[in-house]
Amino acid sequence: MKTDIILSGVGGQGILSIAAVIGEAALEEGLYMKQAEVHGMSQRGGDVQSNLRISDKPVASDLIPKGSADIIISLEPMESLRYLPYLKEYGWLVTNSRPFINIPNYPVLDKVNEELDKLPHKVILDVEAIAKELGSVRAANIVMLGAATPFIGIDYDKIEDGIRRIFGRKGDEIVTMNLNALKAGYEVAKQIQTT
Amino acid sequence: MEKHLFLGDEAIAQAAIDAGLSGVYAYPGTPSTEITEYIQNSAVATERGIHSKWSTNEKTALETALGMSYAGKRALCCMKHVGLNVAADCFMNAAMSGINGGLIIITADDPSMHSSQNEQDNRFYGNFAMIPILEPSNQQEAYDMVYDGFELSEKLGYPVLLRVTTRMAHSRAGVVTRPMREENKMNCPEDGRQRFILLPALARKRFKSLLAAQDGFVAASEESPYNQYFDAPDKKKGIITTGIAFNYLSENYPDGFENPVLKITQYPLPKKLVVRLVEECDEILVLEEGFPFVEEQLKGYLGIGIKVHGRLDGAIPREGELTPDSVALALGKEVKSFYSVPEVVEQRPPALCQGCAHRDMYDALNDVLKEYEGAKVFGDIGCYTLGALPPFRAIDSCIDMGASITMAKGAADAGVFPAVAVIGDSTFTHSGMTGLLDCVNENSPITIVISDNETTAMTGGQDSAGTGKIEAICAGIGVNPAHIRSMTPLKKNYEEMKQIIREEIEHKGLSVLVPCRECIQTITRKKKAAKQ
Incomplete structure (x- = not known):
């Protein structure tokens, strides 16, 4: 088992909270992992990414080589495209559809969507809208994690356990809300994966 | 365990x-x-x-x-x-x-x-x-x-x-x-x-x-058990890795190395191991994260003796960090992407946060400096360095911690007017105070803006050594208290801020302005913590 994941987004969106749950689940499974993060200047609203590598054998490089990422998980549609050179030929791109516009020259969204359409394997969903329906916009990241779960190579219930462990100290209500968010994202992706 | x-x-x-x-x-x-x-x-x-x-x-x-x-x-x-x-x-x-x-x-x-x-x-x-x-x-x-x-x-x-x-x-x-x-x-x-x-x-x-x-x-x-020699059959080339370069090499040989490899993690160079590699192999490839430190030592000034490849001959790019891909190319392996970055993708540089006090400081400063030909603003290291980017384009330099004050002084000595320094509170106490004394001793005609957000913001909001005492430090160093001007950088105070900035630029001597308002990130974090 070996899964290479690129997480991307805009500084402040919280891609690292997604990585934290996956990491927790991987560690509990006894898997090896490495996760390179971005700290510092770009966290101020710049483009950010994290390389997350999980394997049943020791992982050598902290960075993912080009053309070998199994999944790109992105909280922002244009940002998901920035890392395409790293995606495997039949890799999955899982992205939020809602743009984060903090630059004056953000492209016309249709042009971004055209590029997303060209990819063979993708899940595109509005995680904020789904999270809002569930009652908490703050769970948007976990909706995203749910949508990526079918492709991570760790069982769904292990990811659920990861959420329980990470959010446990915040109380049952928060845990339940995040579990619902995970499920909502997961169901969207499952449907796309099987059709 | x-x-x-x-x-x-x-x-x-x-x-x-x-x-x-x-x-x-x-x-x-x-x-x-x-x-x-x-x-x-x-x-x-x-x-x-x-x-x-x-x-x-x-x-x-x-x-x-x-x-x-x-x-x-x-x-x-x-x-x-x-x-x-x-x-x-x-x-x-x-x-x-x-x-x-x-x-x-x-x-x-x-x-x-x-x-x-x-x-x-x-x-x-x-x-x-x-x-x-x-x-x-x-x-x-x-x-x-x-x-x-x-x-x-x-x-x-x-x-x-x-x-x-x-x-x-x-x-x-x-x-x-x-x-x-x-x-x-x-x-x-x-x-x-x-x-x-x-x-x-x-x-x-x-x-x-x-x-x-x-x-x-x-x-x-x-x-050292951390300096290791890995023998392998193909002696045409020997490979030296330093630090994390070893991981990128291993990534490219998941089933074991084909050439002898010397993994270095402790210096000075382990001479016996380096000599062994040089004696056993025809040429050497050096993979190191950073400058050609080992490569230069092996090559020497004349570059005679065994052939050494690395950053100096372009086997690895001279600048930038290593990646598994740059190492693969140095090993003669193929690097393949299936997709390229679409043209529609734009750069997304970092920016000052919405609501950040530095924004209000720069807006007021920029407005006043429009009234002068030839104004130069010497910047410093911190979040406010982002004032270099649009929409502010407010600074002319950023060299090292504290250089804003002393560069402004040197430029003023040469005749630049207005010469303005912009420095954060933490950077000021880190390396700005000694330069301020130089300015005090000559009553240099510069305007120093200490943009005080009461934290070390760029690195994530650590305590700042001068919080609550910036004005006192300046007065203690000898700045005339009449020209230490405090203000609260908020939109509603713009006219007042601009008036103070104007007055102090016109003052024929040293002035220190202290716009002070807490970092928006640390406030948000404190509120969040208080809620929990």
Whole structure:
């Protein structure tokens, strides 16, 4: 088992909270992992990414080589495209559809969507809208994690356990809300994966 | 034997605690900040009373760490690569005095300049000071080399420099920890006056001792379990890796190496192992994260002898961090992408946060400076450096910590008017105060803006040494209190701010403006914490 994941987004969106749950689940499974993060200047609203590598054998490089990422998980549609050179030929791109516009020259969204359409394997969903329906916009990241779960190579219930462990100290209500968010994202992706 | 998921920085911090650390001294700087933060947040460290408060700058940090070492205890000093420039005076001379309690100095280098103004490779500093250097290849080694490093420092009698780079500092992996050791007892050195008073006559003796210690340092490298030789059948080429370059090489040979490999993680170079590789192979490829440090040593000035490939002949790009791909290309392997970045993707540079006080400061300053031809604004290191970017385009320079004030002075000496300096509160206390005294002594006609957000913001909101006392510090240094002007940078105060800025630019002498409003990030964090 070996899964290479690129997480991307805009500084402040919280891609690292997604990585934290996956990491927790991987560690509990006894898997090896490495996760390179971005700290510092770009966290101020710049483009950010994290390389997350999980394997049943020791992982050598902290960075993912080009053309070998199994999944790109992105909280922002244009940002998901920035890392395409790293995606495997039949890799999955899982992205939020809602743009984060903090630059004056953000492209016309249709042009971004055209590029997303060209990819063979993708899940595109509005995680904020789904999270809002569930009652908490703050769970948007976990909706995203749910949508990526079918492709991570760790069982769904292990990811659920990861959420329980990470959010446990915040109380049952928060845990339940995040579990619902995970499920909502997961169901969207499952449907796309099987059709 | 517990396994934890640690950032490289956290592995270093936990190892230091476990090795019986008594104090960490540091100034925040990416990618080193998390080491000290981890110790500040560690329950065990708090219980033990391990010192972990931030220092005013890297020089004060290293001197304080040396003082703790003098008293026999184990000390850690952490900084980003450019921080060692600030601490260099103490660094060079701590190699002359040697240490008493174990002293490890961490340099966190930033090749590719993710969050820095240069990509200097501080292994050169280690060589310059002639002390041992450690450069772990992964998080577990970072832990083990720090844990054992204090003992190494004490055994050799010298400080040890440990170098990590961004990808080690800020990458997580599983780390197995070791049993926690007791702290050293306080024990000042009996021969302290012979070693720590570097008067010329004594310093000459100390330098002879340092020179005599070199063979022992090489022997320590040769015996180090972290310097490893991997034999392989194809001797046409031998490969040397340093630090994390080993991981990128391994990534390219998942089923084992085809050529002999020498993995270096401790310096000075392990001579016996290098000689063995050179004798067994026809040519050498050097893979190192940073400058061609090993490559230059092997090649020498004339470049005669065995063929050496690396950054100098373009086998690896001369600049930037290594990647598994740049290493693959150096090995003659194919790198293949199936998709390219679509043209529609635009750059997304970092920016000042919405609601940030620096924004209001720059808006007011820009408006006033429009009234003058030839105004120059000398910037400094911090979030407000982002004032260089649109929509502000407000600064003309950003060189090093504190340079805003002294560059403005030099430019004013040359006739520039208005000459304005913009510096943050933490950077001011780090390296701006001495330059301010130069300005006071000549009543230099410059306007200094100390944009005070009451924190060290860029690195994540650490305590700032001057919080609540910026005006008092300026007055104490000798700035005329009538020209120390405080203000609250908010939209509703624009006209008042602009009036003050105008008045002080027109003042024929030194002025200090202190726009003060707390960082929006730290406020949000405090509110969140209060809610929970």
